[in-house]
Amino acid sequence: MPAPLWIFGYGSLIWNPEFPVAERQIARLQGWHRSFCMHSIHHRGTETAPGLVLALDQAAGAVCDGVAFRVQAGAEAETLAALRERELISSAYLERHLPVDLADGGQVTALAFVIDPDHVQYCGGMALEAQAHIIARAVGGRGPNRDYLFATAAHLAELGIADADLNWLAARVRGL
16 A cells, blocks of 8 residues: 555545545646546436436546545555445446646645446546436435535635536536
């Protein structure tokens, strides 16, 4: 296990990490973009009425701005176990250790959960309007899909991280 352990957050981890954080910094991951490209059948939807959750989808030239979290020393094993239980609930995410650029100019290798494009829950390339209709109605074990969208968009804005697609989706879902 790498020490220190860094985790890259791009969605709900930004506002709900659920692990002891020693340090957090705005960070950029090259070659990936944040996208509602995963059907959620547990946390924000059900098998019969799936919602959508964010995932990192690989794309040449893409970047994703998020937050790098350094896990509190001594809490690495319990953090990994908890994150795996939370994020790998249906095996649509893959664990990857990826280089991220920190706002202070440094670079670290961080654990990131990325989408498996071969998994049945992958739905990359869906039109934003279709995403908005799914997010507006879906509800799962962690609550309404729209709450996940609104919280993520609000926290990105608080951090000064621009995401035009999330902002458009939040406005559209509020309208629906």
